[in-house]
Amino acid sequence: MNPSTDTAAIEPLIYLVDDDALLRDAIGSLLRSVGMRVAAYPSVAAFLAVSRVDVTSCLLLDVRLQGVSGLDFQADLNREGVPLPVIFMTGHGDIPMSVRAMKAGAIDFLAKPFRDQDLLDAINVALQADSARRSRDQALHAVTARYATLTPREREIMALAARGLMNKQIAGEVGTSEITVKIHRGNAMRKMEAKTFADLVRMAEALGLA
Template sequence: MESLETEIERVAEPVVYVIDDDKHMRDALLDLFLVTHRQASAYASGSEFLAAVDTTGPGCIVIDLRMPGETGLDVQSRLISTGSRMPVIFLTAHADVAASVRAMKAGACDFLTKPFVAHDLLAAVENAIRMDGERRKLEAERDHVEALAHTLTPREQQVMFGVVSGLMNKQVAYELGISEMTVKLHRMSVMRKMHSRSLADLVRKVEKLRKN
């Protein structure tokens, strides 16, 4: 099994996805992100974007709120329906309080009004990518712990949950109807399989399992 560090290192470089029906705006945004050394690609519509991009990958979306046909809010709804958690930043030429509230309630990271200050947009993008990276790291840690936990036998799992709940070996033995020596052997196996060098580390890992 690969180490957690190796799994995290394999994550691809984040991409900024621009969705805007205005070609001049798409080109300007691409230039802005490329100058700041961010990978970026642009699409004229939400449908074009969704057909071409794996929305489970790392990055964020910068999308125009008002586009002909499918609006930015429509695209956001479609992303949510597919289970995508990629951060979304909305751009709009019209201050629309109702739309901004709806977008933020649905999980949008930011809502900027055109003409926007380049620094503000870049700051919003950096924040969105940072948040996305932190979420992905936590999910990778949880998945790694789940994979380790799946290597345990049912009895080892019982011993593990007993130990992390604060029970002593003899108490776990009494609860499970086995000998204290058997508990000690299972405990050693649990520590090895869970890649834990201390009880505190094992407790932290089990907490990740319980938060799932």
């Protein structure tokens, strides 16, 4: 389930899993007609057999499939921590199904036959959500990389400062002078590329330190 490292294609990609060949063709034609890339599969097994590319994506998923059902596959994705926005499609949907899907994080639950515009609107919402998530992940990766350059003492003082302790309190906590605390705190801000102390606090929160 790990995404491919192939990033040659940067355009968003819509994955479609539905065992109805006619519907796959119709949706594929619709999406391509508005300039979207689509990769279609008849089953979950076929989808899993191909590595996903590392681009903004979403998954159009039929509820009732041969083998693993759409709802069960959504649960599998959640358990594995795969952050792929899901839009369900079904010709046999009911309220309990839609509630289960939405509680598990589905972007939308479309009853067949649905309007083309409803599908396109749901896809746009899903792609925006995935793009925002990818931006957050990239920002956290950058912060984590900078945090790795801090010394153990700088990390300790960054965490204590982010929790609201004053320099004098931190000095007493770690057993050093207030001047030394200021130096380490300044080093931490420089290495973390924090323009303000508020920036440093937000980074500490993102890292789970505060």
